Amino acid sequence: MSTINEARSARETFTELYEEFLPKVFRYIRYRVNSVQVAEDLTSGTFEKALTNFTRFSSNKASFSTWIFTIARNTVIDYYRVHGRRPMVSLEKAEIDVSSPELPPDEAVEKQEEREKLQECLSGLSREEQELVSMKFGSGLNNRQIAGVTGLSESNVGTKLYRAVRKLRDSFPEAKNAQA
Amino acid sequence: MPRHKREEQDFLENIERLIAGEEASIGEDADEDLRTAIEFSRRLSDLHTGPSVEFKDKLKSRLLMKLTEQENAARQRVEKNWFRDILDRLVPESPVWRTAAVTLVMIFAVVTVMWRTGMFTGVSSPVADVVESAQRGVEKGVFTAEAVVEEAEATDAAPLVGLSEEIPAPASTLEAAIVSLFDMQVTPSESTIAEYRHEVSYQLTFSNTSDETIVVTPFPPRFTIACEGTLRPVRILTESDQSREVGALASIVYVFTWDQRDDDDTQVPADWYTVYPGTVTVTGSGESWMVDFPPLPRILVQSP
Numbered sequence: 001m002s003t004i005n006e007a008r009s010a011r012e013t014f015t016e017l018y019e020e021f022l023p024k025v026f027r028y029i030r031y032r033v034n035s036v037q038v039a040e041d042l043t044s045g046t047f048e049k050a051l052t053n054f055t056r057f058s059s060n061k062a063s064f065s066t067w068i069f070t071i072a073r074n075t076v077i078d079y080y081r082v083h084g085r086r087p088m089v090s091l092e093k094a095e096i097d098v099s100s101p102e103l104p105p106d107e108a109v110e111k112q113e114e115r116e117k118l119q120e121c122l123s124g125l126s127r128e129e130q131e132l133v134s135m136k137f138g139s140g141l142n143n144r145q146i147a148g149v150t151g152l153s154e155s156n157v158g159t160k161l162y163r164a165v166r167k168l169r170d171s172f173p174e175a176k177n178a179q180a
Numbered sequence: 181m182p183r184h185k186r187e188e189q190d191f192l193e194n195i196e197r198l199i200a201g202e203e204a205s206i207g208e209d210a211d212e213d214l215r216t217a218i219e220f221s222r223r224l225s226d227l228h229t230g231p232s233v234e235f236k237d238k239l240k241s242r243l244l245m246k247l248t249e250q251e252n253a254a255r256q257r258v259e260k261n262w263f264r265d266i267l268d269r270l271v272p273e274s275p276v277w278r279t280a281a282v283t284l285v286m287i288f289a290v291v292t293v294m295w296r297t298g299m300f301t302g303v304s305s306p307v308a309d310v311v312e313s314a315q316r317g318v319e320k321g322v323f324t325a326e327a328v329v330e331e332a333e334a335t336d337a338a339p340l341v342g343l344s345e346e347i348p349a350p351a352s353t354l355e356a357a358i359v360s361l362f363d364m365q366v367t368p369s370e371s372t373i374a375e376y377r378h379e380v381s382y383q384l385t386f387s388n389t390s391d392e393t394i395v396v397t398p399f400p401p402r403f404t405i406a407c408e409g410t411l412r413p414v415r416i417l418t419e420s421d422q423s424r425e426v427g428a429l430a431s432i433v434y435v436f437t438w439d440q441r442d443d444d445d446t447q448v449p450a451d452w453y454t455v456y457p458g459t460v461t462v463t464g465s466g467e468s469w470m471v472d473f474p475p476l477p478r479i480l481v482q483s484p
Contacts, residue, residue, distance in 0.1 A: 011247060011411050018240060023230035030228045040235050044242075051243050051250070118227050137224040140199045143192070162188045165195075166213070169220040 014054060017064055018047065024065075024139040025072050031134035032076045034119055042079055046072045065141065066148040073131065073149060121171045129164035136161055187214050194218045198225050241452075244408060248454070252474050362396065362426075362462045363387045364473045371477045376484040377440060377447060382455070382476050384434045388426040394464035399424035400434055401473075402458030408478070409451040414442040419458055440481055450483040 025046055030039040049071050050057075057067055122130060131150060135141045141149075143157045150157070191214060194204045204218050270281070367383040374380045388394050402419035406412065415438070426432055436455070442448050455476040462469045 010251070011244065014243070014247060015240070015411060018243065022236060022239070026231040027228055040231070043231065043235075044239055047239060047243055048246065051246055114223070115227055118223065122227075133224065136195065137199070137221070138228065142196070158188060158192045161195075162191050162217070165191075165221055165224070166217050168224070169217055172220070 010054075014051065017068075021065065021068050022047070024141075025068060027138035028069065028072055028134045029076060029138075031122065031138035032130060033079070034123070038079070042072075042075050046075045049075070062148065063145070065145050069135065069139070069141070069145075069149045117173055118168075121168050124171055125164055125168060129160065129167070132157060132161045133164050133168065187211075190214060191217055191221075195221045195225075198222055241408075248475070248478075255472065255474055362394065362460070362469075362471050363389055364457070366476055369477060371480065373480045373482060374440065376450065376482055379437055379439050380479050381435055381437045384436055384457075384476075385431050386426070386434065387431040388429065390464065391428050392464050393425060393427050394462050395423050395425050396432075397423040397461045397463070399432070399460065401460045403436065404456045404458070405438060406454050406456065407448065407451050408454060414448050414453070416443065436476070438479075448481060450481050453479045453481060455479070 022043070026039060026043045029042045029046070030036070033039050033042065046068065050068055057064070062070075122133065125133065128150070132146060135146045135149065143154045143161075146152070146157045147154045152160070187210075190207070190210065194206065195218070197204055198218075198221055204222070206215055206218055363386070365385045365387070367385070372380055372382075386396070386399075398419040399422060400420050403417040404413050405415040405417075407414050424432065438455070440448055457473040457476070459470055459472050462471050
């Protein structure tokens with residue numbers, strides 16, 4: 001029966017980690033790319049790589065969150081290496097994001113427009129700033145976890161994140177109008 | 181603490197609150213820059229929602245399927261290592277010895293196969309006769325599963341279904357005999373889609389691929405049926421307390437039937453199920469080996 005137990009144990013462990021980290025990884029990637037479809041493809045790729053190398057993962061060396069986000073980050077970098085940076089608006093507008101089905105249609109459209117603008121502004125940040133904002137607001141990682149993935153110090157993460165958010169705020173159309 | 185550091189600290193504490201779903205706490209004396217940065221963070225944290233349920237479920241089932249494939253591949257690698265271990269024990273590590281030993285084994289295997297198929301004498305060997313008669317038998321229906329195997333439903337009194345019978349097996353190569361003394365073939369070999377409340381059957385052919393009589397304990401082995409959705413075993417079919425002798429190059433056919441009921445005698449819900457055969461001990465020539473079998477092809481119990 002040891003074979004069955006071992007098989008079940010590997011399945012249970014992976015399933016538990018999948019349930020916990022899939023939403024976080026998806027949201028991180030979703031903040032980094034401008035299409036739901038691409039975000040789903042890259043999330044699938046991330047978890048397939050994780051599964052293939054699951055036996056090599058050692059919790060003594062790094063936490064699972066550091067490990068999986070390192071894979072996700074590299075997957076996004078590889079994606080942009082192959083596809084290059086493209087204009088951000090066209091794809092997003094083609095998709096209908098039904099993330100707020102409870103809102104009235106006009107509010108939903110307004111919300112969607114705001115999302116598009118934010119996403120556009122986000123793409124104007126440097127890659128490092130985008131990563132910090134995505135890990136913090138997309139995945140809800142704490143600064144220590146972000147430091148583990150990016151290689152920055154914990155205090156540096158905080159400083160850069162504060163700077164990135166203010167930069168993003170200033171590039172947002174409403175903020176520009178207010179300044180004008 | 182310098183003012184900009186204090187602001188930064190204030191900002192970080194507030195976004196942690198926002199991410200945790202709490203309200204931000206901005207002091208009266210906070211300047212406009214900090215206040216608007218925190219307000220803007222609220223918008224950022226609402227930017228995108230999580231993955232769709234459909235995507236999540238599809239990816240999960242694809243990954244679990246991949247995990248099963250990886251487990252099967254690992255099992256096969258272990259079997260190959262077993263062959264290598266035997267080679268390591270029998271033959272010194274020198275490349276010359278290794279080459280000589282492998283050459284000898286191959287020559288022996290080729291000569292054996294040729295002799296057994298009657299190529300030297302022009303007269304068919306006993307094994308060739310057996311194969312030929314087995315083929316004739318199948319054509320006539322003599323050795324079909326219906327003819328040699330009686331099926332019974334899985335009940336508490338007879339937890340595992342089926343009665344087994346020996347039938348001759350085809351001759352195998354020497355390598356196969358060493359690598360896999362006790363092999364299992366499953367029919368059907370692909371996943372099965374079963375209607376709700378309908379029995380599912382697999383014909384398992386256990387073959388002794390060696391030239392010697394072996395004893396298998398226990399036979400039939402234990403079978404564990406696990407639900408892939410919940411990852412829990414739903415039914416354990418207890419192993420027999422009997423051993424079974426299998427002659428040289430002979431096979432035992434066993435029909436495994438599951439009535440879609442769990443250990444509480446309740447119909448299982450629609451889902452994917454996997455059947456894991458238990459480990460058996462094979463004894464022959466005074467030695468014993470533990471043999472693990474791969475899971476049977478998956479079963480999809482359809483919705484009622």
